[in-house]
Amino acid sequence: MSERLELTGMVLSAVPMGEYDKRLVILTKERGKISGFAKGARRQNSPLLAAAKPFSFGVFECYEGRSSYNIYQAQISNYFERLSLDLEAAYCGMYFLEFADYYTRENNDEREMLKLLYAALRALENPRLDNLLVRYVFELKAMVINGEYPEVFCCASCGSKEDLAAYSHEKNGMLCADCAAAAPCEPVLQSTVFTMQYVVSAPVEKLFAFAVSDEVLREFIRIQERFRKTCVDRKFRTLETLQEILPAFAWKPGLWR
């Protein structure tokens, strides 16, 4: 029999299988993203009944099978129950899970992504934070962790660190005032530049601790929407649902201009 393992992680998705079982995808600290079979998880007396659901975070006890893991027990330390009380937060959270699923792999070091996911869900549970800002901060940071992000620290054209005043979608980066005068770009506020620099460089623990003006949020969203579409060619089912249900999340080019 294979070795018994304890893996710390979060359930990204849970799909019913047969009459009583579930297939789980879990983002773990130790093994990256894994796929696991939770036998009997839908039975009323199963120790996995409550654990085998999206957002459950804790320690999962399992055996490693040939192509997947067999999960037989879990100690959940956070179910993120408050998300289920708030439709907007719940749908945002589901999108975060799908986005994290897209960017992670098995046997890869995904600890930063797991930390980010945990911090972002905590931020959604915090009524003082704007979910729309949380969403774009999460999205950009997830891309940073994966190594794809816009140049926000110096001019994407000449390299100057001074006077960054515009954003170029063609160059995927900020432009200084001189270069901005000579290329197609959109002007941005200094605060938007600082906001994006902060998201790119701040540790995950300190990421969801700021607020911005509506104008800065709009500029940040415009840039991040175009940037995500440049790098990611797939459609996210949970994002489409989010946008259908909550029009504030349905960003369209020109909406705010």
Ligand SMILES: [Zn+2]
């Ligand atoms: Zn320049």
